[in-house]
Amino acid sequence: MEMFIGLGLFTSLLVVLILGVPIAYSLLFVGIGALLVLSGDFSSLNIVANTYWSSVTNVTLTSLPIFMLMGAIISASGMGARLYNSLATILHGIPGGLGVATTLACTVMAAVSGSSVATAAALGGFAISEMRRHGYPDGEACGAVAAGGTLGILIPPSIPLIVYSVIAEQSVGKLFMAAIIPGLIMALSFAIFQVIMSIRRGDAVFARKDQKKTVTVLDRLVAVKTIGPFAVLILIILGSLYLGFATPPEAAALGSVASLVLSGVIYRDLTWDKFRIILVETAQGSAMILVVIAGAIVFGYVMTTTQVATAFSTAVASASVSPWVVFICINFLLLFLGCFMETIAIIVVTMPILIPIVTSFHWNLIWFGVIVVINMEMALIHPPVGLNLFVVQNVARDVAFRRIVFGTLPYVFIMAAVLALIAIFPSLTSALL
Numbered sequence: 181m182e183m184f185i186g187l188g189l190f191t192s193l194l195v196v197l198i199l200g201v202p203i204a205y206s207l208l209f210v211g212i213g214a215l216l217v218l219s220g221d222f223s224s225l226n227i228v229a230n231t232y233w234s235s236v237t238n239v240t241l242t243s244l245p246i247f248m249l250m251g252a253i254i255s256a257s258g259m260g261a262r263l264y265n266s267l268a269t270i271l272h273g274i275p276g277g278l279g280v281a282t283t284l285a286c287t288v289m290a291a292v293s294g295s296s297v298a299t300a301a302a303l304g305g306f307a308i309s310e311m312r313r314h315g316y317p318d319g320e321a322c323g324a325v326a327a328g329g330t331l332g333i334l335i336p337p338s339i340p341l342i343v344y345s346v347i348a349e350q351s352v353g354k355l356f357m358a359a360i361i362p363g364l365i366m367a368l369s370f371a372i373f374q375v376i377m378s379i380r381r382g383d384a385v386f387a388r389k390d391q392k393k394t395v396t397v398l399d400r401l402v403a404v405k406t407i408g409p410f411a412v413l414i415l416i417i418l419g420s421l422y423l424g425f426a427t428p429p430e431a432a433a434l435g436s437v438a439s440l441v442l443s444g445v446i447y448r449d450l451t452w453d454k455f456r457i458i459l460v461e462t463a464q465g466s467a468m469i470l471v472v473i474a475g476a477i478v479f480g481y482v483m484t485t486t487q488v489a490t491a492f493s494t495a496v497a498s499a500s501v502s503p504w505v506v507f508i509c510i511n512f513l514l515l516f517l518g519c520f521m522e523t524i525a526i527i528v529v530t531m532p533i534l535i536p537i538v539t540s541f542h543w544n545l546i547w548f549g550v551i552v553v554i555n556m557e558m559a560l561i562h563p564p565v566g567l568n569l570f571v572v573q574n575v576a577r578d579v580a581f582r583r584i585v586f587g588t589l590p591y592v593f594i595m596a597a598v599l600a601l602i603a604i605f606p607s608l609t610s611a612l613l
Contacts, residue, residue, distance in 0.1 A: 323587025518559020
């Protein structure tokens with residue numbers, strides 16, 4: 181019986197989504213409809229208001245809008261260009277130096293923004309134009325930015341990890357710490373790939389063009405000095421969390437204040453007009469995500485009270501298949517959904533079903549959270565709904581969408597390889613815990 185209820189719930193949700201209803205309201209409407217049909221009593225709706233309110237007032241979620249504010253300040257203030265130019269100066273002369281600079285800049289931006297779209301948007305315009313100016317193929321330049329931007333949701337602070345922590349009822353601080361090593365491995369893999377591709381091509385043309393600009397030791401030291409404040413900002417956020425000095429909301433507040441000082445006082449890139457726009461966009465983005473989470477909590481409540489989630493997990497656990505088969509199927513499901521749905525929506529829709537299955541196999545939910553986010557990274561750069569693809573196309577309008585897609589494909593395979601590595605060696609996620 182529970183399986184039929186579950187099938188009806190997901191079929192109804194799919195139909196409502198196809199009709200064009202936003203994911204937040206689709207989840208809420210289907211949840212309310214299921215409560216009415218299954219209980220036959222309007223009094224059952226009393227739980228909706230309490231569930232809706234408690235979900236958006238969760239203490240962990242208070243860090244979400246604050247981290248979004250910090251990322252918006254960094255992205256809108258022009259600090260991304262300063263960071264990229266400094267890294268390009270430091271890496272001047274090495275094979276694939278501009279590509280590696282793009283990856284490293286994305287890594288640093290990821291550690292202070294929490295958003296892949298914000299990371300790609302903050303670095304996209306000047307990074308792509310600079311790479312193309314030095315002879316990099318259009319697809320490769322766009323692919324480096326699109327893939328590098330995905331690091332924004334893996335390297336902490338990560339907005340999807342905050343959302344996952346609420347649904348899975350796990351410590352967001354532990355999730356952040358668990359994602360650091362996989363995030364650095366991912367960034368290093370991107371950089372190695374870019375160096376190898378540069379060497380295979382024989383970057384004589386890039387080297388000749390680049391050598392027109394002489395970079396001295398003093399130039400590199402000045403560039404290192406420019407990057408210094410970013411390092412301090414990262415230490416404030418991650419250091420306060422790792423050493424236990426601050427909770428995630430407190431670390432987010434410290435980071436936001438530090439980013440305001442950095443962009444407004446030290447670099448003087450932030451104006452009052454920009455700050456007003458930042459506040460409005462942060463409020464809109466936060467409200468959108470919180471409404472999606474609230475709708476998902478109501479939908480999840482229905483699945484829990486009707487024993488749908490339990491029935492699914494019991495059926496999977498009792499099936500005579502290898503846990504690895506189940507794991508692979510879960511990853512393919514997440515990747516498939518990434519073709520049609522946005523990252524946060526995938527997490528809030530699938531986790532109420534998948535987490536009981538994961539628990540039935542006694543898998544670590546912190547490790548699984550990192551696995552989920554790596555899948556979401558892949559979803560961000562494969563069509564038709566890869567958001568980073570559209571962000572990059574927006575800043576490189578003269579590049580065909582097909583070229584951008586082909587430029588990102590190698591990075592999808594790299595992500596898959598890192599995903600396999602984390603799956604085989606789960607200790608990589610627990611080394612810092």
